[in-house]
Amino acid sequence: MIDLFKDLVNWASGPTVLFTIATLGLLAAFRFTQVWSKTSAKVFFVVLAVFYTASMWDPDFLLIVAKPDNIPITGVIFLVFFFTWFAMHQGIQNDRRSAGEGEVLEKQESEKVWVWPDLVYTEMLAMVILSIVLLVWSILLAAPLEQPANPADSPNPSKAPWYFLGLQEMLVYFDPWLAGVVFPTLIIVGLMAIPYIDTNPKGNGYFTFKERKAEIVIFLFGFLILWCLLVVSGTFLRGPNWNFFGPYEYWDVHRVEPLLNVNVSDFFWVKLLGRPLPTGGFFAALMREWLGILMVGAYLFVLPVVMSWPRDKFPTGLKWLSCHHYFEKMGATRYYLGVSLFLMMMSLPIKMYLRWAFNLKYIVAFPEIFFNI
Amino acid sequence: MLNRILAPLSAAWKEATDSQVWTSIFRHGKPVSNRNRALVMMSNVFLHLHPVKSRKAGIKLRYTWCMGGITFFLFLVLTFTGLLLMFYYRPTVEYAYADIVDLQEHVPLGIMRELHRWGAHAMVITVWLHMLRVFMTGSYKPPREFNWGIGVVLLVLTLLLSFTGYLLPWDQLAIWAIAVGSNMARATPLLGTEGPLSASLTLGDISLINAGNDARFALLGARSVGQPTLLRFYVLHCVGLPLAAAFLMAVHFWRVRKDGGISGPM
Numbered sequence: 001m002i003d004l005f006k007d008l009v010n011w012a013s014g015p016t017v018l019f020t021i022a023t024l025g026l027l028a029a030f031r032f033t034q035v036w037s038k039t040s041a042k043v044f045f046v047v048l049a050v051f052y053t054a055s056m057w058d059p060d061f062l063l064i065v066a067k068p069d070n071i072p073i074t075g076v077i078f079l080v081f082f083f084t085w086f087a088m089h090q091g092i093q094n095d096r097r098s099a100g101e102g103e104v105l106e107k108q109e110s111e112k113v114w115v116w117p118d119l120v121y122t123e124m125l126a127m128v129i130l131s132i133v134l135l136v137w138s139i140l141l142a143a144p145l146e147q148p149a150n151p152a153d154s155p156n157p158s159k160a161p162w163y164f165l166g167l168q169e170m171l172v173y174f175d176p177w178l179a180g181v182v183f184p185t186l187i188i189v190g191l192m193a194i195p196y197i198d199t200n201p202k203g204n205g206y207f208t209f210k211e212r213k214a215e216i217v218i219f220l221f222g223f224l225i226l227w228c229l230l231v232v233s234g235t236f237l238r239g240p241n242w243n244f245f246g247p248y249e250y251w252d253v254h255r256v257e258p259l260l261n262v263n264v265s266d267f268f269w270v271k272l273l274g275r276p277l278p279t280g281g282f283f284a285a286l287m288r289e290w291l292g293i294l295m296v297g298a299y300l301f302v303l304p305v306v307m308s309w310p311r312d313k314f315p316t317g318l319k320w321l322s323c324h325h326y327f328e329k330m331g332a333t334r335y336y337l338g339v340s341l342f343l344m345m346m347s348l349p350i351k352m353y354l355r356w357a358f359n360l361k362y363i364v365a366f367p368e369i370f371f372n373i
Numbered sequence: 374m375l376n377r378i379l380a381p382l383s384a385a386w387k388e389a390t391d392s393q394v395w396t397s398i399f400r401h402g403k404p405v406s407n408r409n410r411a412l413v414m415m416s417n418v419f420l421h422l423h424p425v426k427s428r429k430a431g432i433k434l435r436y437t438w439c440m441g442g443i444t445f446f447l448f449l450v451l452t453f454t455g456l457l458l459m460f461y462y463r464p465t466v467e468y469a470y471a472d473i474v475d476l477q478e479h480v481p482l483g484i485m486r487e488l489h490r491w492g493a494h495a496m497v498i499t500v501w502l503h504m505l506r507v508f509m510t511g512s513y514k515p516p517r518e519f520n521w522g523i524g525v526v527l528l529v530l531t532l533l534l535s536f537t538g539y540l541l542p543w544d545q546l547a548i549w550a551i552a553v554g555s556n557m558a559r560a561t562p563l564l565g566t567e568g569p570l571s572a573s574l575t576l577g578d579i580s581l582i583n584a585g586n587d588a589r590f591a592l593l594g595a596r597s598v599g600q601p602t603l604l605r606f607y608v609l610h611c612v613g614l615p616l617a618a619a620f621l622m623a624v625h626f627w628r629v630r631k632d633g634g635i636s637g638p639m
């Protein structure tokens with residue numbers, strides 16, 4: 001019985017299943033907003049806490065979770081869940097208020113109050129509590145110190161600090177120039193661009209969901225799934241050689257996972273046409289990669305234009321693609337900037353699913369000049 | 374009975390607060406009247422980061438989660454504990470590791486390293502949560518667009534501070550985490566040896582970008598993580614990045630005030 005449960009959890013933690021479940025779960029929670037209630041939060045936290053505590057009896061789970069530098073990840077899991085819930089819960093309550101006769105809570109409490117004592121005392125309390133937490137944490141748990149540095153002996157797995165493990169996880173799907181350089185840059189630029197792209201005047205200064213659905217869905221998908229989930233799974237579920245290991249699995253250094261990844265060019269030339277890849281020189285390389293180049297070009301440069309068309313230009317079934325109303329509302333510059341950043345962000349899950357479904361390695365591959373997408 | 378203990382205490386308290394020393398530090402009476410509540414906020418350099426009065430919703434824990442404030446407090450804790458660590462720690466390959474061992478085992482009150490490390494982890498988390506709160510209340514919308522941008526830079530600085538600090542213990546965990554992280558720089562387009570298009574940067578037939586001068590070399594000060602890296606990261610960690618962060622925090626707080634205080638519905 002317990003073994004069956006462990007097998008189930010190990011299976012459900014696999015990159016494919018976990019990512020899919022988490023994404024669908026999040027989307028469902030946006031669709032059925034009742035779930036952001038106090039009761040479901042309590043149930044959720046009790047289940048999570050019981051799962052966590054009970055799992056401590058499993059030696060493999062304990063080994064990973066109780067590593068001193070992994071403690072913050074447990075913090076991330078609980079705190080991120082709690083505060084996401086807290087923000088959404090207040091937003092939905094406010095939406096109910098404004099749907100009825102009332103005003104949002106933040107509006108009802110518009111009167112000015114004295115900062116001393118109301119705010120200063122809160123801050124004081126926060127400082128005291130935080131100091132106690134830090135002191136207790138520091139007394140109970142020694143900071144980790146491993147063997148002295150030895151440049152000749154690289155540990156397996158070699159992991160970046162935990163907050164960069166989302167980026168390291170991206171290395172599975174993208175080359176380092178994308179995962180380590182281009183995407184981090186885009187994340188920073190994209191975050192900074194948010195206030196200039198988002199022209200929705202509503203929802204400024206109070207929690208709400210209804211009035212800013214698109215913004216919140218996109219941001220939380222990026223923050224919760226593409227960032228936090230990858231950090232957590234990178235810490236807990238990636239073992240030697242960056243192979244996947246379930247939470248109750250032993251990190252076996254000798255486990256080999258066959259890599260049978262193929263490029264788009266292989267699909268086209270070898271599998272479809274039954275010919276060898278074109279070789280020799282620059283133009284042969286272009287010939288070899290034409291389909292991939294076309295796909296990437298279409299995704300980044302044609303799709304945004306197509307998406308700006310009005311709904312009636314789309315065939316039935318594809319009408320959801322139309323972002324014409326955003327184009328109208330935001331103007332061309334904001335629209336193209338926003339859609340391009342969004343498509344860049346979505347390229348990560350797209351590449352993940354292409355890998356899982358077709359073992360796809362590169363869409364465009366010019367290993368000669370380290371230019372692989 | 375209780376009175377017998379309390380009466381002298383409150384007399385002593387009164388004596389102290391009436392003394393010349395006290396009144397020279399706190400230049401007004403207790404903040405029980407509205408006038409003094411205003412004065413206490415204005416005459417104290419730290420408290421005057423705050424306004425005297427604020428919208429009720431904006432100072433509720435429920436609204437800000439005090440997350441920005443907690444992040445700032447952690448920054449102060451880290452500055453203080455970091456300073457103490459600097460008394461003992463020498464950033465050389467020869468001594469670094471041994472100094473860390475000493476810090477934990479021989480230095481009195483040897484939890485400074487713990488406070489510093491756990492505080493740093495906590496700060497990374499609280500800065501994420503602060504960003505989440507700011508996003509979920511739409512507080513980046515006009516007129517606070519610029520302050521959101523300052524915040525993003527602060528987020529990056531927080532991560533870089535943590536990253537540079539990670540190397541300093543000079544143990545296996547440290548150098549390999551930094552090795553993995555900095556390997557990415559090798560792939561910088563144009564500027565890394567294994568980056569797209571870098572091979573096209575040539576002068577005649579000399580290639581301009583090589584392992585001795587590319588982006589990764591600039592980060593590490595060497596071809597692999599070594600003494601120059603340790604010194605570089607140490608200087609950035611203890612001087613460069615904290616100064617930059619402190620400077621931007623000053624701008625950040627100033628702008629919170631100038632943008633109309635904590636956000637609220639119009």
Ligand code: HEM
Nearest residue numbers: 437441442444445504512520521524525527528634635636
């Ligand atoms: C070292 C990091 C940071 C510190 C110490 C800090 C500190 C603070 C403090 C004390 C406040 C006052 C309100 C509050 O506590 O929520 C605040 C507000 C604000 N912060 Fe930060 N912050 C940091 C990082 C960030 C980041 C990463 C962002 C966003 C990307 C950001 C954006 C803002 C904005 C827009 C406000 C105004 C919010 C409002 O008016 O409701 N800050 N910050």
